[in-house]
Each structure stands twice: as structure tokens, then as C-alpha cells.
Amino acid sequence: MISIRFVHVFKPSLNSTICLPETCSKESMEVIRGPSVISSLPQLPLPDSDHSTGSFNDPLYHSIQNKLYGKELLLNELEVTWEDLHPLLESGIVSIRSGLLPLNKTFRCHRCYTDNPKMFGRAPCSSCGSLCTYCRHCIMMGKISTCTPLLRWNGPSPVNSPHPHLKWEGTLTKGQLKAAQALKDSIEKEQELLIWAVCGAGKTEILFPGLQFALSKKKRVLVTSPRTDVVLELMPRMQKAFPNIPINGLYGGGTKKDPPASLVIATTHQTMRFTDTFDVVVIDEVDAFPFHADDSLLHAVYKSKKNKASIIYLTATPSEDIKQRVANEDLSSVVIPRRFHGHPLPVPRFQWSGSWQKDLNHMRLPKSLQKWCAHRIENGIPALLFVPTIEILEKVTSILKRKNPHIQGVHSKDIKRHQKVSEFREGVVPLLVTTTILERGITIPGVDVAVLGSEDNIFTESALVQIAGRAGRSSSKPHGDVVFFHFGKTKAMKKACQHIVKMNRREEGK
Amino acid sequence: MKYKKPMNLEASLDGRIDHCLWCSKKVETRTSWQSFISNASHQYLCFSCKSLLQPLPKNCCVRCSRPLSIGGEHVECLDCRRWREKDNMGDTLEHNLSLYVYNESAKELISRWKYRGDAILALIFRTELRRLYLQKYWDHLPIPIPISDKRMLERGFNQSELLLSFLLEPLSLVEKLSMILTRMKGKKREEIPPAASSMLLRLMDEKKQSKKTRYERMMATENPFRVNTKCSSTIKAKNIVLLDDIYTTGSTLRRAATELKSHGARSVRAITLFRGS
Ligand SMILES: [Zn+2]
Ligand SMILES: [Zn+2]
Ligand SMILES: [Zn+2]
Ligand SMILES: [Zn+2]
Numbered sequence: 048m049i050s051i052r053f054v055h056v057f058k059p060s061l062n063s064t065i066c067l068p069e070t071c072s073k074e075s076m077e078v079i080r081g082p083s084v085i086s087s088l089p090q091l092p093l094p095d096s097d098h099s100t101g102s103f104n105d106p107l108y109h110s111i112q113n114k115l116y117g118k119e120l121l122l123n124e125l126e127v128t129w130e131d132l133h134p135l136l137e138s139g140i141v142s143i144r145s146g147l148l149p150l151n152k153t154f155r156c157h158r159c160y161t162d163n164p165k166m167f168g169r170a171p172c173s174s175c176g177s178l179c180t181y182c183r184h185c186i187m188m189g190k191i192s193t194c195t196p197l198l199r200w201n202g203p204s205p206v207n208s209p210h211p212h213l214k215w216e217g218t219l220t221k222g223q224l225k226a227a228q229a230l231k232d233s234i235e236k237e238q239e240l241l242i243w244a245v246c247g248a249g250k251t252e253i254l255f256p257g258l259q260f261a262l263s264k265k266k267r268v269l270v271t272s273p274r275t276d277v278v279l280e281l282m283p284r285m286q287k288a289f290p291n292i293p294i295n296g297l298y299g300g301g302t303k304k305d306p307p308a309s310l311v312i313a314t315t316h317q318t319m320r321f322t323d324t325f326d327v328v329v330i331d332e333v334d335a336f337p338f339h340a341d342d343s344l345l346h347a348v349y350k351s352k353k354n355k356a357s358i359i360y361l362t363a364t365p366s367e368d369i370k371q372r373v374a375n376e377d378l379s380s381v382v383i384p385r386r387f388h389g390h391p392l393p394v395p396r397f398q399w400s401g402s403w404q405k406d407l408n409h410m411r412l413p414k415s416l417q418k419w420c421a422h423r424i425e426n427g428i429p430a431l432l433f434v435p436t437i438e439i440l441e442k443v444t445s446i447l448k449r450k451n452p453h454i455q456g457v458h459s460k461d462i463k464r465h466q467k468v469s470e471f472r473e474g475v476v477p478l479l480v481t482t483t484i485l486e487r488g489i490t491i492p493g494v495d496v497a498v499l500g501s502e503d504n505i506f507t508e509s510a511l512v513q514i515a516g517r518a519g520r521s522s523s524k525p526h527g528d529v530v531f532f533h534f535g536k537t538k539a540m541k542k543a544c545q546h547i548v549k550m551n552r553r554e555e556g557k
Numbered sequence: 558m559k560y561k562k563p564m565n566l567e568a569s570l571d572g573r574i575d576h577c578l579w580c581s582k583k584v585e586t587r588t589s590w591q592s593f594i595s596n597a598s599h600q601y602l603c604f605s606c607k608s609l610l611q612p613l614p615k616n617c618c619v620r621c622s623r624p625l626s627i628g629g630e631h632v633e634c635l636d637c638r639r640w641r642e643k644d645n646m647g648d649t650l651e652h653n654l655s656l657y658v659y660n661e662s663a664k665e666l667i668s669r670w671k672y673r674g675d676a677i678l679a680l681i682f683r684t685e686l687r688r689l690y691l692q693k694y695w696d697h698l699p700i701p702i703p704i705s706d707k708r709m710l711e712r713g714f715n716q717s718e719l720l721l722s723f724l725l726e727p728l729s730l731v732e733k734l735s736m737i738l739t740r741m742k743g744k745k746r747e748e749i750p751p752a753a754s755s756m757l758l759r760l761m762d763e764k765k766q767s768k769k770t771r772y773e774r775m776m777a778t779e780n781p782f783r784v785n786t787k788c789s790s791t792i793k794a795k796n797i798v799l800l801d802d803i804y805t806t807g808s809t810l811r812r813a814a815t816e817l818k819s820h821g822a823r824s825v826r827a828i829t830l831f832r833g834s
Binding site for chain 2: 152153154164165166167168169170171172173174178179180181183184186187189190192
């Protein structure tokens with residue numbers, strides 16, 4: 048069996064201790080610890096980056112540099128052997144640390160940062176010949192066990208950062224300008240900032256001046272969102288704004304392997320492989336799933352930034368935690384209460400619908416909702432109808448289809464999801480029934496929005512604010528109808544309404 | 558809920574499982590009196606993930622569990638008949654029982670379990686596998702289908718061996734009670750020697766199944782399996798039940814069966830988790 052064990056040896060030339068595979072150690076070396084399984088060796092201090100010792104000029108060096116810079120990867124992700132790596136390890140350009148850090152009664156995964164004992168499994172392992180703990184949380188990116196080393200690049204950066212030319216000719220509103228200025232300040236001072244921008248405030252444009260500033264200072268920038276849709280939408284817009292800047296777009300299913308760029312747009316999941324590399328991190332929709340439920344993912348994002356860096360939280364619905372930090376003056380913030388077109392946000396109406404579940408069981412909709420739907424269809428107004436569960440979605444869709452067979456329903460497990468949404472965009476589908484999957488990101492000009500069963504737990508304040516934020520997005524049709532059909536008002540419904548009214552009352556720039 | 562951990566596999570480091578092993582969602586824990594006396598009553602999957610595992614339909618081939626479109630009792634599928642008539646030896650594999658249909662979800666699960674290496678997902682099958690074994694094969698010698706040394710190094714474990722480890726666990730109280738009530742009572746239990754997992758060796762890997770035609774899969778000649786010479790006396794005159802994850806054409810199982818029979822095994826049957834088609 049190839050049970051790879053590791054040793055700590057003292058390197059006089061570096062005046063420090065390094066970790067090497069047992070097979071690479073020589074008799075002349077001063078072995079301090081080991082050989083043993085990587086996770087049972089104590090952690091060595093992380094070496095300083097950018098110390099370029101020795102000159103390597105072979106293609107392997109550059110290939111490893113391009114793959115590994117700013118990241119921590121498994122040996123098989125690098126597609127090299129220990130022998131290939133040996134000279135780089137001895138010179139300290141590449142270093143090794145354990146994938147899992149033993150803690151009291153649990154471990155911490157150095158890739159995804161989870162330390163929840165429930166996220167680790169233990170099973171027989173033939174590569175170390177014993178029972179071995181592994182991280183289940185990030186296993187889809189390659190298995191990390193107690194016997195798995197992670198490799199890190201400490202050598203010079205391969206990132207080529209040309210001076211950015213911003214090719215965007217729009218103008219920012221007063222609110223956007225103020226936020227853009229605050230963003231620039233935070234980047235300069237390497238601080239954190241919350242940008243609280245209502246749905247439709249034009250948050251991508253707000254980023255342009257700040258990102259131009261950061262890139263011109265040769266800073267490395269990460270823009271991350273939990274959602275692949277957002278990454279896919281942002282990439283072309285950013286590339287258009289910064290035509291001479293190479294961009295790495297990373298998302299599940301994306302396979303392009305470009306050399307590391309100064310601007311990275313990635314799903315939060317993909318940021319797990321990065322370490323200690325970004326000067327600016329913009330987290331879009333910090334409150335959205337899966338961040339919310341999953342603390343470790345936020346830690347993984349923190350891990351991707353340099354020690355001194357600025358973090359920008361960008362959202363329309365900040366979580367209580369973040370609001371609390373602002374209240375404690377622990378986090379500076381800037382609010383954009385106005386949409387880019389200057390019109391107020393549509394305020395939701397409440398419509399009591401009795402025990403609507405019973406209606407559905409009798410294969411009919413509550414009267415008020417039925418009227419609402421009929422009116423939109425007759426007048427050619429696109430309509431989104433949100434429902435709490437997939438089961439309800441299927442019932443409602445089949446009821447509506449009897450009136451109009453073009454009506455469709457979408458949910459997270461629907462493989463035709465993207466096709467149906469684009470048919471809705473084109474007007475082929477007059478009304479789209481959906482679960483909360485479409486609460487964010489979708490922008491349809493002139494759409495009206497309804498929620499059936501808005502009293503359900505799944506419709507939190509922020510979900511309802513986001514849903515209401517779908518309406519009135521375009522400047523040609525800045526108004527829209529938003530109705531919550533319910534069987535009893537909830538706190539979340541009232542708070543969502545207050546949230547929107549408060550934003551509308553806020554003066555721009557205050 | 559505290560769970561009794563099976564040999565070699567731990568699904569959580571704090572000894573508690575209140576999440577679904579597949580989707581990680583929190584699962585409502587029901588404190589059931591059963592959990593105190595049975596090691597098999599634990600729920601490893603949430604309700605919606607459980608529903609993704611699709612039990613075999615009623616109409617199946619009596620010999621290989623293949624789902625059939627036409628019903629009727631005691632129907633043997635065409636493939637099984639071909640196997641039986643292939644040479645004068647008859648079919649070396651008497652019978653295969655599968656737990657679930659090999660559908661898209663099963664594919665996803667298997668890929669995470671076998672290829673990504675999420676070994677503890679084996680626990681999902683523990684209860685059903687034990688039940689089947691105790692009901693029908695208590696007097697058989699279970700042998701897992703081996704993988705080659707090369708595969709073993711790549712994957713770190715053999716999935717079939719994990720299945721065997723469930724059968725090695727001692728009987729729980731509930732299982733003992735149900736054994737008394739079923740007809741297996743009186744039949745002599747076949748002791749499982751610790752070496753059961755190394756009785757059969759695999760010299761080489763086959764081409765990826767998907768890269769071969771159906772005919773190639775059925776006709777390939779070279780047998781990759783060898784009985785471990787140290788164990789040939791243990792196999793003689795035994796009824797054997799092979800353990801594997803998927804039954805696709807049955808050619809792998811039949812080659813293992815041929816090898817076992819040529820070393821004197823009396824009969825060879827199989828339990829597989831999934832039945833592909
Ligand atoms: Zn992990
Ligand atoms: Zn191991
Ligand atoms: Zn589940
Ligand atoms: Zn059959």
C-alpha cells in the first residue's frame with residue numbers, strides 16, 4: 048500500500064522547518080518529527096508568500112504556479128507526483144499542511160472550514176491502512192481525510208494585472224454615487240462595509256468605480272454570490288465594463304481553466320479552494336442561502352482573503368446579525384433606498400383568502416386569487432405567483448392549466464427550469480407559478496407579483512421583501528401590483544411591509 | 558437520539574445523527590423505544606431522500622429481479638434464459654435479489670459513495686440488507702465482490718466489503734425475536750469467518766461497463782476472479798451469497814460464481830443493492 052507519511056525537517060538554507068513526504072527526505076536531513084500521518088504532525092507556521100528563491104524555468108513550474116497560486120489543492124488536482132514537486136517543496140515555494148486539523152472531539156477542514164462533528168465520517172482507509180476521518184461537507188470537490196495533505200503556493204504571483212480601463216458610460220444616481228464613494232474608501236482603508244441597496248437599485252454599477260480603483264492599485268478582487276445564476280449574469284457585464292482585464296469565472300459545472308486573474312467572479316462554493324489571496328472581497332446577497340444556514344461557508348470566504356483586506360457585503364435584505372453589527376458601530380454602512388429609476392418600491396397589499404388549502408383540495412383557487420390571475424392573463428400582464436411548497440405548486444399549476452394550458456410551474460428540482468423561465472421572459476408563458484427559488488435575481492419588465500399562503504414560515508421578512516422587489520423594476524414600467532394572499536397575517540408579512548414603506552420614506556443620501 | 562455505531566463506520570463524530578446522510582437536512586428525531594434495543598432502527602435518510610430510493614416493482618424476473626413489463630408468477634427473463642442455455646453447465650448464478658431500482662437518484666448516490674469516496678453512505682442500506690440476509694441467507698456464506706488492488710488504492714475502500722461488515726454485527730434483540738418468528742429458525746447459521754472478504758481475489762479491472770456493448774459484456778472470456786488458495790477448503794460444498802452494489806447484466810456476478818463453483822461451492826446466489834436495466 049502507498050501509505051504516504053510525512054516528516055518535518057529543518058532546512059538551514061531557509062532557516063525554518065518544512066514538511067516533506069517521507070519518500071523525499073534524505074539521510075543528510077535533520078528530521079525533527081515523523082514520519083507519520085499528516086494530521087498527527089503539529090501545524091507549522093504558514094510561510095510568507097512571495098519569497099522567490101532559486102530560479103525555475105521549466106514548464107512544470109509555470110503549470111504548477113498557474114494552478115496553485117492563491118489556492119490550496121490536493122495532489123491529484125495538481126496532476127503531478129511528489130517527485131515532480133520535490134524541488135519546489137525543498138525550496139519552500141510549495142508547502143504542505145494537513146487537510147484536516149484535529150480539534151477537541153472534532154476536526155476542522157482546511158478547505159471548507161467546517162468543524163461541525165456531524166459533517167465528518169470515519170471509515171476504513173486503504174491509503175493509511177486504518178480508520179480515517181474525512182470531511183463530508185466538501186467531498187464533492189475531492190475527498191479530504193486525516194491522511195490527506197493540502198498544497199499551497201508561496202512563490203511569486205503569476206497574476207498579470209494591466210491598468211483597468213472602465214468602459215461604462217452610464218451615470219450613477221445620487222444614491223449610487225454615495226455608495227460608490229463609500230466602497231472606494233473601504234477599499235483604500237482595507238475595511239468592511241455594508242451596502243444596503245433596495246432591489247433594483249443597480250448594485251452592479253455601484254461596484255464599477257471601486258473595482259476600477261482596486262484593480263489600478265494591483266489589488267486582487269473577488270466578487271462572490273451563493274447563486275450560480277448571479278455569477279453567470281455578472282460575468283459578461285463585468286467583462287464589458289473592464290474589457291482589458293482578464294476575469295476568472297468559477298461556478299459548479301464550469302470547466303474553463305484560465306491562468307489566475309486579478310478579478311475573480313465565483314460562486315461561494317468555488318471560493319473554498321482559495322486561500323490568502325484577495326485584497327477585496329465583495330459578497331453579493333450575503334443573506335441568501337446557503338450562507339444563512341451554513342456558517343462554515345462564510346469562514347471559507349474569509350479564508351480566501353488576505354489578512355488585511357476589505358470585505359463588502361452587498362444586499363437588499365441584511366440579516367439581523369449584520370444589522371446588529373451596524374447598530375453597534377462595528378460595521379460601517381451605506382443605504383440606497385431608491386431604485387435607479389427614482390420611483391418608490393411597490394408596497395404589498397394583503398388579501399385574506401380563508402382556508403385556501405381546502406379550495407386547492409377541491410381543485411379551485413380562492414376567488415380573489417382567481418380574479419387576480421384572470422385579470423393579468425386577459426390584459427397580457429406577466430404575472431409571477433409564489434407558493435410555499437412543491438406539492439402546492441403542482442396543485443396550483445394543474446388548476447391554472449385548465450384555464451390556460453400555457454401556464455407553467457417551476458421549482459428547484461425542475462430540470463426544465465431555465466427553459467420555462469426564458470419562455471416566461473419571452474411571453475410564451477403568461478403566468479409562472481414558482482417556489483421561493485425565483486425570489487431573487489429574476490427581472491421581468493412590468494411583472495405583477497402574488498404570493499399564495501404568505502403566512503407560511505418559508506416566507507420570512509427578507510423573502511417577502513425580495514419577492515416584492517421583483518415588481519416595478521424597469522424605468523418604462525416602474526409600478527407593479529404586489530399582493531400577499533393569506534390565511535392570517537404574520538409578523539414577517541407586516542415587517543416586510545414596514546421595511547418597504549420605511550425605505551420609500553427615506554430620503555436619498557441620508 | 559443516540560445510535561449504536563456499526564463496526565468500522567461512523568457517520569458523525571459526536572455519536573449523534575439528526576441529519577439526513579444524503580442531503581444533510583435536519584431530520585426530526587423520534588425517540589423510539591426500539592432504538593434502545595435494536596441497532597437497526599435508525600433513520601439515516603430524511604423523508605424526501607428516502608422516497609428517491611425506489612423499491613423494485615411487483616413484476617420482476619424470478620431469478621434476477623429485473624423489472625418486467627408483463628406480469629405473471631414465476632417469469633424468467635430472456636437474459637436469464639440465455640444464461641441458462643449458454644453452455645451445458647447451466648447458469649452458475651442461481652438467483653439475484655436487489656433492493657432498489659437503479660434510477661437517476663441511485664446513480665447520483667452510487668457516484669458519491671463509490672467514486673467520491675463518501676464511505677459512510679453504506680449505512681443507508683444497512684437495515685434492509687441485514688433484514689434480507691437474516692430472512693433468506695442466514696445459512697449462506699456471504700462473500701463480497703472484490704475490487705483490484707489498483708482500484709482499492711484509488712478509492713480507499715471496497716464498497717461490497719462495507720456491506721459485509723453489516724452482516725458480521727451481532728444480532729439485536731429485535732432481530733433475535735423476529736428470527737424466532739420466521740422460518741429461518743432451525744436452520745443452522747453459517748459462521749462468517751473473518752477472512753470472508755479475502756476469499757475471492759480480483760486480478761484485474763474490467764473495461765468500464767459503459768464502454769462495452771451488451772454482447773461484449775455477456776461474452777467476455779477472461780475471468781478476473783480467483784479463489785484465494787488458502788480458502789478453497791472453506792468454500793467446498795457451501796451455499797454462497799455474493800454481495801455487490803449493482804446488478805446490470807449479471808456478468809460480473811456470474812464470473813465470480815463460475816470461479817467459486819469450480820472450487821466446489823454447492824450454490825451461488827447474490828444480493829445487490831440496485832437492479833439496473
Ligand atoms: Zn471540507
Ligand atoms: Zn487514510
Ligand atoms: Zn435528505
Ligand atoms: Zn432474469
